Amino acid sequence: MNIYLECLPCFLRQVLEASKLATENQEIQKRIMKDAAKVITDFENYRYAPEVGRVMHSLVKEYTNTDDPYVNIKQENIDGAKEVYPYLKNFLHKKEDRIYWALKISAVGNVMDAAIYKNIDIKKAVENELDEEFNICHIKELKERLKEAKSILIIGDNSGETVFDKVLIEELLDFNIVYAVRSEPIINDATLKEAKDSGLDINTKLITTGCNAPGTIIEECSDEFKEIYENADIVISKGQGNYETLSEQDREIFFLLKAKCPVIATDIGVNVNDYILLRNI
Incomplete structure (x- = not known):
């Protein structure tokens, strides 16, 4: 993009x-x-x-001379997300289409940014966001892929979202899942530290992309990541930064995000703050 x-x-x-x-x-x-x-x-x-x-x-x-200016905010994001984790699991337990709602929960994790910065009630904010429908939802295409898939690569975004992504991953335990994060601290994005703090190492293989930008620039990624990326049956890309750097890739990717930025919303063709599950090709 x-x-x-x-x-x-x-x-x-x-x-x-x-x-x-x-x-x-x-x-x-x-x-x-x-x-x-x-x-x-x-x-x-x-x-x-x-x-x-x-x-x-x-x-x-x-x-x-600061390696991680957002270290405290990231911890607040994760702590806040852990507080609503039991609510999210209970919410999902009541749903029939668990894959759809697990994806929606994962996307809603993006609200952690605003919740922490604006000091609002996280649980209430999450409840409100879960009421919002996807503007673009290629769930049918994703479910078709899941029927034959064995491996899934999830490319993570911000730190607070990792707890919400854990809910999604726990619905996909029949698959070999790799979860990729930034190679070093950048803004409030997740690194291996935050992914482990959220418990993602229990059910997934954690790796870094090898790229230290707040996105995934394939040319800069590690050989390990690129091999997994090229061979994964399904790739799920979280958040706006990954969309900006991966939207023109020629392999199939499912982009899962909230279009908080007017520029990104325009690029996708949706309204600001719309939720998106977009298959690129």
Whole structure:
């Protein structure tokens, strides 16, 4: 997916947020923002928005000597998600179409971002989001694939979502599941640490993509990941960053996300905040 002009102010907003998390020193924050503005002027040299995001966040790490500015937020995300995990399991237990609702629960995990930042009632937010229908839902195509599939690759997104993804994975235990995360901390995305904290190592093989951007840039991924990606019977890609970097791939991918960004919503052809289960080909 191309970088749009509307992405540029979002880059600056994100890097300002990260700089404030990493340091209270306003002089350092100013230097970060000045360098970030220089990166923005060269945005046409990048293929994907997550590439720009990676450069932006590397500035924060470099200037503040902080490996993971979002470490506390990620832990809050996971702790909050664990609080609603019993509710999610009970909710799913009452449903007839368990695969559909497990996928919806997995997608709803994206609400953890807003819940933590806005200090809202997580359980109530999740209940409200579960009432929302998918705008695009290629569940029929996915179920057809599941009939003959043996292996599933799930490419994770943010840390809080991993607990919601656990609910999905527990409905797919008959399959060999690999769950892939970022190779190092970037924004609030999941790494191996957060995936293990959420208990995903119990029923899945955990790997990193080998890519340290807030997306999955195939050319930068490890040989291990690329082999699994190419040979998996089903690939489920979570979240917006993975959509931005994988939407033009020529293998079948099921994109599972909430289109929170107007640019991504426009690219897919849906409304902002719509839920999507999209088969790309």
